[in-house]
Amino acid sequence: MTTRWLSPEEQRAWRAYIASVALVEDALDRQLQQEAGMPHLYYSILATLSETPERRLRMTDLAEGLKITRSRLTYAVTRLEKDGLVRREDCRWDKRGSIATITGEGMRVLERAAPGHVETVRALLFDRLSPEQVGQLEEIFTAVAEGFQGEDAHATADDVPWRRRSGKSCS
Template sequence: MDMAPTPPPDGEPRWLNGDEQRVWRAYLQATTLLDDFLDRQLQRDAGMPHVYYGLLVQLSDAPRRRLRMTELAKIMKITRSRLSHAVARLEKSGWVRREDCPSDKRGQLAILTDEGFEVLARTAPGHVTAVRQSLFDRLTPEQQKSLGEIMTIVAEGLQPKEAGADLPWLR
């Protein structure tokens, strides 16, 4: 279902009403606090920001624990430049290594090392506890289901449809 906004006839923006404004501000506050909470937990327990943990998770789930850098950027919804910087930091820690792509000399693979996998395995229990404590334990099963449905609708509506879209992972 396409939910593209319909501008009012006079060209004025459709301002948020009071209820919408409260929902929007609650969303912003909750996501900011959740990101901060999870980031602090990962910094404390593993010395890495949340985005680095996400990179390690994606690589651990990939076949042979490896992904093309462009694919990893696309999955993580980050610029290739930001990914390259993050992978360089993860390489410095010994958690990831890069190799040239055998099928395409222009491409590179990010590969989760055994040490990186061990760090992820040690960090995951504390992280899942933090996720449960900060989100799931605060919601009823019905609220969890609703939240999942809502976030799926929002994410699907924001997925670029056109081939030439200005996508962060292509920059």
Template sequence: MTTRWLTPKEQRAWRAFMAATNLLEDAIDRQLQQDAGMPHLYYGILANLSEEPERKLRMTDLAAKAKITRSRLTYAVTRLEKDGLIRREDCQWDKRSSFAILTDEGMAVLERTAPGHVETVRAAVFDRLSDDQVGQLEEISSVIARALEGDASTPRPTADEVPWRRRSSPCSGS
């Protein structure tokens, strides 16, 4: 099977995409480091927690939601815990698990820094895209994400065949 190289058009798209994602991550990291004292990834972890009913999530679920490895998350949570923005709590139902919980201070940092973050994202992205383009971006991104989900180093079972999700949900819902 001979390689199907990228067409010139695909190459242009690929280069532009790589440039955009690199520059964007850099810009966001710089802004958040500046204003919140943490990189984008850490901010995202806090943000993910803030959306949960009780601002808590099992480590593995949080890693899945943030789409990062568990060991990376462990390091990040350790740091954020040191900063007082997150605290850990053991799960009573499954003694292997532990929760990461957003503290009030963590929530405060989030609320204080969210406007600046949104502004950065707007300035670089949404203020420059037409309504149609926003839709296209979502569609394209979803296709790519779907293609890669579950490919991860630790392939996860799909939602309907996850036994522990039932077991753990009374825990996280309490």
């Protein structure tokens, strides 16, 4: 089948998207590195843990929630643990499991960094959008994210190079 290239409008959209994502991620990383001494992902790990009822999450669930690989998470948590912001505990029900908890110190760092982070997100993104656009943004990326949901359910997953096969949640 002959390739359906991107239309001019799609191309413009794609380019604007790619450029913005790079700029926003960079800016976010830089801001958080400055104010909290960690990149955005690490902040997100703390944030995710802090929002959980027990302030703890199994590694796999955390990785899935953040859409990152397990090994990336392992590395990040090891660093955060070294910094005393996160602690690892054993899972009582499943001896294979490892549970990450945010420490008091972790909470303090997070709370100290949060305002600046939110300000930055606003400055970079929301301040530049109309209320309708915020709604559109949500719909667009909800749709995009949905495209990935249940990936491994399909038998075709193996054929498709861009799909990541991964395990199921089980916390």
